[in-house]
Amino acid sequence: MAEQNAPEKGNISIHTENIFPIIKKWLYSEKEIFLRELVSNAVDAITKLQHVNLVEGLQLAEDYEVNISIDKDACTLTIKDNGIGMTADEIRKYINQVAFSSAEEFVEKFKGMEDKNQIIGHFGLGFYSAFMVADKVEIRSLSYQKDAAGAHWTCEGTTSYELEEIDKKDRGTEIILHLEEEEKEFLEANKVREVVKRYCNFLPVTIKLEGDQVNDSAPLWNQSASEVTEEQYKEFYAKLYPMADEPLFWIHLNVDFPFNLKGILYFPRLTTEFDVAKSHIKLFCNQVFVSDNCPELIPEFLTPLQGCLDAPDLPLNVSRSYLQNEPQVRKIREVITSRVASKINDLARQDREAFSKIWEDIHTFVKYGMMREDKFYDKIKDQVIFRTTDDCKYATLDEYLVRAAAKHDKKVYYANDEAAQATYIKLFKSQDMEVVLLDALIDSHFIQFLEMKNSEIKWERVDSDVTENLLEEDRKIELAGPDEQKLQTEQVKTFFEEHLKATGLEVRVESLKDDSVSGMILLSEQTRRFKEMTRSMSQDADMPDMFAEHTLMVNLKSPVVQNIIKLQDAKQEEDATMLVEQVYDLAMLSQRSFDKEQMEAFLARSNKILEKLGGMG
Numbered sequence: 001m002a003e004q005n006a007p008e009k010g011n012i013s014i015h016t017e018n019i020f021p022i023i024k025k026w027l028y029s030e031k032e033i034f035l036r037e038l039v040s041n042a043v044d045a046i047t048k049l050q051h052v053n054l055v056e057g058l059q060l061a062e063d064y065e066v067n068i069s070i071d072k073d074a075c076t077l078t079i080k081d082n083g084i085g086m087t088a089d090e091i092r093k094y095i096n097q098v099a100f101s102s103a104e105e106f107v108e109k110f111k112g113m114e115d116k117n118q119i120i121g122h123f124g125l126g127f128y129s130a131f132m133v134a135d136k137v138e139i140r141s142l143s144y145q146k147d148a149a150g151a152h153w154t155c156e157g158t159t160s161y162e163l164e165e166i167d168k169k170d171r172g173t174e175i176i177l178h179l180e181e182e183e184k185e186f187l188e189a190n191k192v193r194e195v196v197k198r199y200c201n202f203l204p205v206t207i208k209l210e211g212d213q214v215n216d217s218a219p220l221w222n223q224s225a226s227e228v229t230e231e232q233y234k235e236f237y238a239k240l241y242p243m244a245d246e247p248l249f250w251i252h253l254n255v256d257f258p259f260n261l262k263g264i265l266y267f268p269r270l271t272t273e274f275d276v277a278k279s280h281i282k283l284f285c286n287q288v289f290v291s292d293n294c295p296e297l298i299p300e301f302l303t304p305l306q307g308c309l310d311a312p313d314l315p316l317n318v319s320r321s322y323l324q325n326e327p328q329v330r331k332i333r334e335v336i337t338s339r340v341a342s343k344i345n346d347l348a349r350q351d352r353e354a355f356s357k358i359w360e361d362i363h364t365f366v367k368y369g370m371m372r373e374d375k376f377y378d379k380i381k382d383q384v385i386f387r388t389t390d391d392c393k394y395a396t397l398d399e400y401l402v403r404a405a406a407k408h409d410k411k412v413y414y415a416n417d418e419a420a421q422a423t424y425i426k427l428f429k430s431q432d433m434e435v436v437l438l439d440a441l442i443d444s445h446f447i448q449f450l451e452m453k454n455s456e457i458k459w460e461r462v463d464s465d466v467t468e469n470l471l472e473e474d475r476k477i478e479l480a481g482p483d484e485q486k487l488q489t490e491q492v493k494t495f496f497e498e499h500l501k502a503t504g505l506e507v508r509v510e511s512l513k514d515d516s517v518s519g520m521i522l523l524s525e526q527t528r529r530f531k532e533m534t535r536s537m538s539q540d541a542d543m544p545d546m547f548a549e550h551t552l553m554v555n556l557k558s559p560v561v562q563n564i565i566k567l568q569d570a571k572q573e574e575d576a577t578m579l580v581e582q583v584y585d586l587a588m589l590s591q592r593s594f595d596k597e598q599m600e601a602f603l604a605r606s607n608k609i610l611e612k613l614g615g616m617g
């Protein structure tokens with residue numbers, strides 16, 4: 001140690017003379033991390049002292065804390081701790097050599113790098129980051145060691161420093177930053193509080209700013225799940241996301257092996273503003289905030305998850321490329337996937353009604369996850385539920401198939417647009433047949449995926465064909481006289497074919513049990529799916545026409561169709577034709593919207609029919 005009154009002057013062993021301006025320029029946008037670095041150093045110093053206290057039985061009992069204070073007149077920001085402290089020798093070793101050598105390494109490496117974030121992520125700037133905002137930094141420290149002398153280090157942003165002995169009574173370290181003119185914002189308590197809250201909110205030691213505690217030193221994720229109440233989970237969520245609605249459910253992670261991982265993940269209620277392109281988890285390393293955008297930690301399909309993860313084995317300064325290549329990160333993703341699957345299983349088994357409500361928010365992500373990850377599919381497949389026409393309640397696929405077994409085996413009838421397919425749904429309902437309602441964008445892919453997983457079960461849209469169950473039973477037809485029935489069928493078929501000009505149209509005549517439907521369009525499931533797929537892949541110009549081939553199923557039992565027969569028999573050809581066209585248009589209307597001409601023709605004809613009705617009265 002240099003003699004008192006004659007401070008040691010020296011040069012920091014560093015070869016890059018202009019290191020300070022370079023670092024400042026490069027790190028400008030992220031400069032507030034200096035607070036994270038200095039406050040976590042202060043917390044580390046306290047943790048180290050607590051450790052020594054235990055090991056050496058020093059019996060130091062006091063309130064450990066980090067104090068941040070602002071002196072506007074002197075233009076200084078001071079971070080003070082009552083931790084382990086440093087002797088002058090330790091300052092030489094840890095500050096002059098270690099801290100600066102890593103800074104030097106930083107400058108050497110950054111030369112070849114273009115991406116600033118990558119640079120910041122790669123290096124622990126540590127103590128050195130103070131020079132991003134200060135043109136002069138002082139350290140005043142007193143080590144916990146017996147008979148230690150106080151040490152005072154000063155550096156004015158060049159490679160030389162001064163170190164002298166001082167009279168310091170209280171153990172611990174003060175880092176005094178003389179802020180640069182343009183960094184005066186860090187003299188504002190609000191600004192400092194905001195940054196400390198952001199990065200240091202969950203550090204395990206009390207952090208005070210101008211005497212007031214800023215942080216929450218015992219974050220909920222450190223407690224054991226059995227001790228935490230539902231209210232506490234919700235409160236914690238509200239603290240993290242003050243504007244959000246209550247979360248749907250949460251998962252408390254506490255993994256010790258093969259790596260350490262703690263945290264609480266929340267599945268939020270999804271709002272329209274939700275940004276699926278971004279990850280929403282806050283990553284901590286030993287309670288120090290690291291980042292709130294680490295999509296690598298979460299499987300893609302779980303991006304809506306919010307909350308905190310504390311992964312002490314990951315370095316504090318993680319970079320994108322590190323996360324992408326680190327095997328541990330893959331394992332973290334696996335743990336999260338598996339815990340989410342277990343949680344969904346629990347929720348599904350506990351209470352179907354409550355689960356149905358949650359399902360509405362999560363199903364897209366769950367389905368996507370099942371298609372993406374086989375392991376997830378295996379764990380979750382029995383819990384997938386579908387809304388059905390049975391009072392709009394939810395059923396699993398097995399439950400649906402069991403209920404439907406008497407009427408149709410291994411076949412699922414579904415609708416994906418309740419309004420457009422209302423006629424078909426009504427027809428199914430009238431025959432006590434249940435229809436699965438799938439209206440999400442992902443569902444058409446999900447159906448294909450389920451068929452691939454289980455080719456025995458076929459999925460058919462309600463308008464793909466008329467099933468046996470919807471048709472009049474043979475016995476009844478016989479009562480009406482099979483010959484007459486056959487004749488009428490032929491007559492109607494020919495008449496419709498002759499009078500409908502649509503291309504690619506096939507007419508099929510059936511007797512439905514429900515006579516309220518006059519006609520409906522059938523599109524074969526396979527052809528329709530193929531066209532939908534081509535459509536989603538092609539540009540507007542070469543969109544395939546969904547109706548290039550379609551079937552009009554005419555219901556012989558419908559009074560309207562019977563009317564057509566009568567009109568035809570009475571040689572009222574014009575009226576009969578008008579009804580044929582109307583039956584066809586009504587059937588088409590539920591399949592697609594009309595263009596201008598079609599709509600005009602439909603309205604004109606409808607009016608004519610109304611006039612005729614009036615005339616009849």
Ligand SMILES: Nc1ncnc2c1ncn2[C@@H]1O[C@H](COP(=O)(O)OP(=O)(O)OP(=O)(O)O)[C@@H](O)[C@H]1O
Binds near residue numbers: 084085098
């Ligand atoms: N407040 C403090 N009290 C006691 N020792 C300190 C304090 N601040 C820094 N030190 C010492 O200086 C060393 C260098 O600090 P620096 O922040 O540069 O690096 P680090 O904390 O070791 O690593 P990093 O910050 O990159 O994770 C520390 O390891 C510690 O020994």
